[in-house]
Amino acid sequence: MILFPAIDLKDGACVRLYKGEMNQATVFNASPADQAIRFIVTGCTWLHVVDLNGAFAGKPVNAAAVEAILEIAADNDVKVQLGGGIRDEATIEAWLSRGVERVILGTVAVRDPDFAAAACTRHPGRIAVGIDARDGFVAVEGWAETSQVTAEDLACRFADAGVAAIVHTDISRDGAMGGANVAASARLAAACGLPVIVSGGVAGMDDIRAVAAARKSGLIGAIAGRALYDGKLDLREAIAILGAA
Known part of the structure; x- marks a missing residue:
């Protein structure tokens, strides 16, 4: 299992939001590249990067910051998964060609699931x-809108598409330090038979242990953000626990 440290980008800086609200952003590092180095020297093998401005704009906005992270990651044999504003084939191919290991499709997966499924097939x-869920329903456009599609219904549409993973975020937990909704992510994985990454609300080692304990349901890792920045989660220990699982 994998621990994915999160680098969320807003206006060129590394921030964390509270429950997905762009007007409640805390800047933790003005240099995303420096933050990437801090995580990498601690032993992570992946970075989870999100272009928050891009998620609202529907196109990449923080490209310079992403490219700086990619350069550092490549020099250290660390993989990057990237989300935020990736909604067409040209953008997918551009990021994959620049060194992104895995792109994350969010809004477009709801708006045009056939396109998203075809992209999974084209780029196995x-x-x-x-899948960012608010009260069980998928949110889109940088979490600004809530759709009428349930998280489970959307995930199961990709069961046979060759998707690498589902990144499942409980928006009500994200950045709130109230604990991850591991049970919901585990149910989603079990229902659709897909690998799921837990995101949102990871607050400490208890959450990491819960993710590790639920591995048989189909969970393959967890994304941690604010808990790392606040010093409430030991990155080395979290990596070790999930790695052993």
């Missing part, structure tokens, strides 16, 4: 679907 193992 390199497309993840981000």
Whole structure:
């Protein structure tokens, strides 16, 4: 299992949001590249990067910051998964060609699931679907809108598409330090038979242990953000626990 440290980009800086609200952003590092180095020297093998401005704009906005992270990651044999504003084939191919290991499709997976499924087929193992849920329903456009599609219904549409993983975020937990909704992510994995990454609300080692304990349901790892920045989660220990699982 994998621990994915999160680098969320807003206006060129590394931030964390509270429950997905762009007007409640805390800047943790003005240099995303420096933050990537801090995570990499601690032993992570993946980075989870999100272009928050891009998620709202529907196109890449923080490209310079992403490219700086990619350069550092490549020098250290670390993989990067990237989401936020990736909604067409040209953008997918551009990021994959620049060194992104896996792109995450969010809004477009809801708006045009046939396109997203075809992208999974065209790029086997390199497309993840981000399912950001509010009260069980999928949110889109940078979490600004809530659709009428349930998280489970959307995930199961990709059961036979060759998707690399589902990144499942409980928006009500994200950045709130209240604990991850591991049970919901495990149910999603079991229902659709897909590998799922837990995201949103990871607050400490208890959450990491819960993810590790639920591995048989189909969970393959967890994304951690604010808990790392606040020093409430030991990155080395979290990597070790999930790696052993």
